[in-house]
Amino acid sequence: MASYSFLHAADIHLDSPLVGLRARGDVPEAVLRDCTRRAFSAMVDLAVAEQVGFVVIAGDLYDGNWKDFSTGLFFAAEMRRLGRPCFLLRGNHDARSVITRALRPPANVREFSSRTCESFVLDELGVALHGHSFPNRAVPEDLSAGYPAPHPGRLNIGVLHSSAEDPGEHETYAPCSVAALTLKGYDYFALGHVHERRVLAERPWVVFPGNMQGRHARETGAKGCSLVRVEDGRVVAVTHRVLDVVRWVALEVEAGDDAVLLRQRITQAVRSAAAACDARPMLARLTVTGESGLALDAEQLAAECRNAAIEADAALWVESVKLRVRGAAPLEAELLAPLHEAFAAGLDDPALRAALLDDLAALRQRLPAAARVGLDLPEVEDGLRALAGEAWAIAAGLLRP
Incomplete structure (x- = not known):
């Protein structure tokens, strides 16, 4: 045959x-x-x-x-x-x-x-x-x-x-x-x-x-x-x-409390992604996790990714930076602790969780179909908790003196 x-x-x-x-x-x-x-x-x-x-x-x-x-x-x-x-x-x-x-x-x-x-x-x-x-x-x-x-x-x-x-x-x-x-x-x-x-x-x-x-x-x-x-x-x-001509990559690094080590982790993540992409252009989403007392700036972190790619002779652009970190400097942690506790306690309320998911679902439906394709809005409770961590990191950063 x-x-x-x-x-x-x-x-x-x-x-x-x-x-x-x-x-x-x-x-x-x-x-x-x-x-x-x-x-x-x-x-x-x-x-x-x-x-x-x-x-x-x-x-x-x-x-x-x-x-x-x-x-x-x-x-x-x-x-x-x-x-x-x-x-x-x-x-x-x-x-x-x-x-x-x-x-x-x-x-x-x-x-x-x-x-x-x-x-x-x-x-x-x-x-x-x-x-x-x-x-x-x-x-x-x-x-x-x-x-x-x-x-x-x-x-x-x-x-x-x-x-x-x-x-x-x-x-x-x-x-x-x-x-x-x-x-x-x-x-x-x-x-x-x-x-x-x-x-x-x-x-x-x-x-x-x-x-x-x-x-x-x-x-x-x-x-x-x-x-x-x-x-x-x-x-x-x-x-x-x-066959893809452009590669989406997920870069995840731990924040820590040392800015130099954080840059090194970003550099290693970018180099590893570039090695796996066989010279294709990369579109990256950077997620920073863990505990940290650093004042993290999303724009600077995106620039660090681009800089690491340039050093590695790779083509990379950052789609977004997700800050999913916990903690703050000691004094700031003490000052923000009551607010953080109230913020976190809200997700322990089943009625509030359900209402938040309903609001997000309604928001998703109001968007054009093309905009919903890559939308990173949670649809279940685990995703809601991850988003809450990111939201708190942003709120805490804005509240710091």
Whole structure:
């Protein structure tokens, strides 16, 4: 039987902007421009270089309705360059009801039906692909329940946009159980929707490749797609191939009481991040934790990060600085102790906690959808306590003489 590879990608969100940076003004436009397009082009480069048999996109190729036709024209040009079959599934962001503009699809693109589960066969490779596109943005039912029995004698691939068994980090769409997927008898499930790479099972393979380009400060780490190797009609290897063009990084350092040591910790954190990013530009969120009597200034700490990056010959810009420290200088601690106790005691009141979470939820709903994507507002009590620590650090800093 044939030996070949295919690419499994998802959550590309073409032309989606990076969140929380444009207002800063210090990040060069060349770093932010067309990040999702450049990552997608890198995927096509990889497909051509690896001579894959086909490409699977498991939903959310687009971020929503096109602002203009340039998004669709870019995709068409890249598909012409790809020059091999691409099987496209629609997810919640590019559901049939969401995308109102349309262009004739390139000849090598096959889109799964949004009315029912549809199967495509590649006889020359002995492959059958099964998928059901989203008809609407919200799909509460388990679409995988309607996927057909596997085609005998073929490698069967299920393509599915789903939250699967995600514990609530992502919106719930087309939920399903890993156990039910494995019982389908397919060889590989190409999932989309969860933006972090996850391998949920290996017999058969059930894989989220993650998104291709991080779009905000919570989407850290290497992003890309899965390269799947098939030999003698079975999947023998699934490897993550990195494609992102800009890397979001989380820098966390302990404050301590020595400003020199704090700068050294920041320098080491920046150097470690740069070493892992393979010369990519970095967008960083710095979190300072622990106990400290230092008067911490967020702007100065951001500048320390930039300075450390310059010394390391790396490109880094700071999205934000989070001060999550406790304590103050002895005299200040004594003066502020009663106020701090009252501040902390407020979170011990269940009614106040519930009211604060309700207020934050209402605030989140009033913001435009694009602004909510990377919003760092707590939705549960643990997050509320973390935010309270940061709020107290800021309040204490303002109250110090």
